[in-house]
Amino acid sequence: MFKYFNKYLVTLTLVACALNSLVFLIEPLITSKIFDLTSLNNHQDTLSFLGYGLTLYVVLYSVMFIANLLINHIMTIGCGRIRLRLYQNLILNHREMNHDKKISMLTQDVEYYLWNHISPSILLVSHVSNVLLLSAYLLSKNMLIGLIFIACAFVFLVVQHVIGQKAEQKGSELAVARQKLLGLLSDVVAGRSTLTQNQALFASLKQVKKQSEHYESSRQGFEIFRSFFTLLAHLMLFISQFLPIFLGLALTLLGVKLRTTDLIAMFIAATRLEQPLKNIVDDIFRLNGAKAIAKHFETLLEQPIPKYQSHAMTGDPFECLDGHHLAKSFAGRTLFSDLSFHFEKGKKYLIKGPSGSGKSTLFKLILQEMSPDEGTLDMVLAGGQTTDNYHHRIGLIAQSPYLFNDSIRYNLTLGEAFSDELLLEKLEQVGLTDEFDDILNYQIVNNGENISGGQKTRLEIARSLIRQKDVLLADEVTAPLDVNNAKTIRQLLFSLPVTVIEIAHHIDDTFIYDGDIDLS
Known part of the structure; x- marks a missing residue:
């Protein structure tokens, strides 16, 4: 996964995320400094304390700012790749x-993947660093009491997790009850005439009343549980925050060496420990x-x-396309066999x-979108050379060409570099230049709903002519057109030097083909 990210930037970001954990120590360090001050009797002590605090805040929050910038930068570059x-x-x-x-994967799924797999993978390092640093600080003050603070924080986290699961379960039950009520109401409203004609409207209203009472009962139960869980969550703060202080004071009475100042600083650090623990659970x-x-x-x-x-702008001149003893089957059914052309x-x-x-299957074979079960397809070039890699020299004129919501220029070039002179030449060749004002800048709307079917087909033909395709495959291009447009398109196809x-299916007898294949 991380091969698509700059390794140096990833390493630097992870280091910055680890250093970012120092932000969590600002309050404990400031608190310890306050209690360490014996007096503030002169300006020098006051300014020294101010400088200590300012340095702490500026340096540590600057590191956090840099870490956030680096995370955003590598996410932008890596996710883009x-x-x-x-x-x-x-x-x-x-x-x-x-x-x-494909559209779903490239929009919704890829966003879900990036922000629920890649992002948590990076942030997990930061959150683990937060926990490790705060834990190290607590243990450095006093090993035994530090362990008590850490253990109580984990107990708080576990209880919070259980509460969250129970709340989710109750929420799901409420959602099911609500969905049943909405479904029943929808049926009653939509089927009112049927219920009335069959004298069942009163019975259905009784059913609605029963389901509504069940839903309201479920909603009330959910609110009671939510209130109880909120109470329990707040009571758990006693375990995670007050209980360690009480045990710390009790241990000092039993002879454990610990200053009250350190105990207060440990209390503040422990309150900061809960959030990164929650973040780790969320990351996992x-x-x-995902x-x-x-x-x-x-x-x-x-x-x-x-x-x-x-596009096929270069290459040896095309001579012919040969198929040798082609066969293709689907689901045990033979479409054709021993087909040559x-x-x-x-x-x-x-x-x-x-x-x-x-x-259509034969077209897909010619386009090299699929392979034959038997036989070969080859393009013969000038001098008798053959190649089986020729798909870029084949153009497809679809029955319903896709046009982008952009200018005719873009719909012809599709972002590639072609001169306006060439575009106008091919548009003239397909007979479109006289049908639009400022044709290259004409804006296509909603897949070409503002132009005719015949014009769409001729734009598709122009696309292939611009790219000098050697072979054009026309797939039922006249089927959706009226008689006059169909005749215009076929005349155009017959006039092309390709x-x-x-x-x-429908053939005008005035057009004589050089050959045909009957797959009946």
């Missing part, structure tokens, strides 16, 4: 994972709660990130067949 790696992994790998799950609780998601995220983080090629440069091909015959492979 983790978030970016998770983003790359989920986008470039795991294509089978649905979009909603958060770490345990254990499952942390294990899942760390598995994702360990996975290698595949190399990504942005030869798609030449610049020609237009049709893939047809009924729904479920494997047309290989086009189209899936289509």
Whole structure:
């Protein structure tokens, strides 16, 4: 996990967190200093005490400030790196994972992971340091009485934890009772006409009354328990704060050497011991709660990130795409077998067949999003060279292209560096420049709801043309369009100087393909 953080900064932060624990000793040290002063009869003693206190506060709180800055800094950098790696992994790998799950992981889950696993891992060191330093201070004053203070603080913590669990249990019971009442009320309100028609409205109101009384009884019980638990928690302060002082005074009467000044300073230090103990329990609780998601995220983080090629602007000229004896099955059902084809440069091909015959699966094989059960796919380049790594040279024209809430310029470049001249050239090629004023700066709204379906498809085609794709896969691109727009899009596809492979159910007989594959 911490490999994504700067090791030097992490070490420095942990040291600063440990030094930050000294803040907890300010009050005990000031108290001891006050009682150590025999008198304040001159300005020098007064100014010396002022300088001691000012130095203590400025130095120790400055250390705390630096520690907080370092924690924030390494969390910002480290969490940014983790978030970016998770983003790359989920986008470039795991294509089978649905979009909603990926979005949930990259927003809600990653925040939960960062603040309930990584943050407590760092803060736990600070809180343990707080406890160790305060414990060392107590023991340095007097070993026996220091142990009593520490033991009583732990007893207080255990009782607080038990009280918290009981309160959570009672709260859950109240929530269940409330949910049942709300569910019943919802049914009665929504089903009023049915209840009235069947003369059951009065009986249902009696049921509502009974459930409402049960809920109010549960709520009253919860409030009583909460008040009792609050009383018990405050009474426990007697054990954690007063009892050690009493035992300390009793032990001094039995001959244990301890100044009253030290006992008071130990009392103040012991009251500060309770909070870091609570923080440790909270850190461990958060770490345990995030254990499952942390294990899942760390598995994702360990996975290698595949190399990504942005676009196919370079490379040997394309000649053809060949499939040799391809076979693919799902759940024991054969979609196709011994399928071979030869798609030449610049020609237009049709893939047809009924729904479920494997047309979209064939596209996924060509896009290299999945592998065939049998056979091979190769791209043949100029000079007869072949390559099986060609997915970056294939463009997909989807039936419903996704458009971002940004300008047409961004929707074409997608953040990559392309000149406006090239963008306008390709927009002219797909016939869009005359349909918009200041086309590159035109703002797309809500996935293109402010432009037509045909315009969306032509923008998608322009995206591929800008990146000089050798092969375009058109997946039912005319299905959602009216007759005129469908004809415009098909004319455009046939006019392009690239290989086009189209899936289509409805074919205009005026368009003659160079070849077809029938998966019926």
